[in-house]
Amino acid sequence: AQTVTQSQPEMSVQEAETVTLSCTYDTSESDYYLFWYKQPPSRQMILVIRQEAYKQQNATENRFSVNFQKAAKSFSLKISDSQLGDAAMYFCAPHGTGKLIFGQGTTLQVKP
Amino acid sequence: GAGVSQSPRYKVAKRGQDVALRCDPISGHVSLFWYQQALGQGPEFLTYFQNEAQLDKSGLPSDRFFAERPEGSVSTLKIQRTQQEDSAVYLCASSLNAYEQFFGPGTRLTVL
Numbered sequence: 131a132q133t134v135t136q137s138q139p140e141m142s143v144q145e146a147e148t149v150t151l152s153c154t155y156d157t158s159e160s161d162y163y164l165f166w167y168k169q170p171p172s173r174q175m176i177l178v179i180r181q182e183a184y185k186q187q188n189a190t191e192n193r194f195s196v197n198f199q200k201a202a203k204s205f206s207l208k209i210s211d212s213q214l215g216d217a218a219m220y221f222c223a224p225h226g227t228g229k230l231i232f233g234q235g236t237t238l239q240v241k242p
Numbered sequence: 243g244a245g246v247s248q249s250p251r252y253k254v255a256k257r258g259q260d261v262a263l264r265c266d267p268i269s270g271h272v273s274l275f276w277y278q279q280a281l282g283q284g285p286e287f288l289t290y291f292q293n294e295a296q297l298d299k300s301g302l303p304s305d306r307f308f309a310e311r312p313e314g315s316v317s318t319l320k321i322q323r324t325q326q327e328d329s330a331v332y333l334c335a336s337s338l339n340a341y342e343q344f345f346g347p348g349t350r351l352t353v354l
Contacts, residue, residue, distance in 0.1 A: 134284075163341045163342075165342070167345075173347070174345050174346060174347040174348060175285075175333065175335075175345035176345075177342065177343075177344070180341075180342060221284050221285075223284075225341050227298075228273075228290050228297060228298050228340055229275060229287040229290055229298065229301075230275075230277075230285075230287070230335075230343060231287070232277075232284030232285050232286070233284055234283060234284050235282075235283070235284050
């Protein structure tokens with residue numbers, strides 16, 4: 131069975147600073163996708179970034195980038211130049227056999 | 243274009259009542275997913291459709307839960323004889339390729 135571990139229940143970052151959210155996972159799949167989703171309080175889940183496991187190059191989407199270490203099954207999210215609107219719960223979600231497997235989430239607080 | 247919509251947004255049910263939750267996916271998306279999200283937790287997979295075919299229902303917690311998508315578009319998640327432990331946010335997601343999933347706003351179910 132696939133498992134996902136987000137070891138940081140809460141993180142805090144100063145506005146304009148950089149923060150990294152960690153995620154490790156376990157899968158028996160050889161080809162899969164990984165996603166980071168953002169869920170602001172009482173609002174819907176938004177896709178932040180995705181990574182195809184067969185690609186060695188780390189995905190980047192504006193201020194968001196990932197550090198994907200396939201052998202270590204690690205998939206961290208880096209947020210640069212943090213903004214107040216980045217405050218939310220972030221979920222790491224590998225995709226396997228037709229469904230997303232979500233971690234427990236990391237709540238990110240952004241301080242002005 | 244319109245995103246995934248869900249109705250109702252909020253539902254309060256007395257224990258023992260039956261409820262029906264509706265999901266309208268993005269037009270043209272063949273894959274549709276249902277997830278259950280308890281407060282402060284990551285979403286957990288319930289079931290998955292490709293067009294009208296229910297390909298995976300391994301996450302449905304009991305035989306009180308039933309989902310259908312008869313015409314390959316709108317889906318309904320039905321919960322019979324609701325219990326307090328069914329209280330959660332029910333998320334629907336749709337996808338063109340079964341990988342990248344787009345979520346609706348969810349239905350918050352409270353069972354009294």
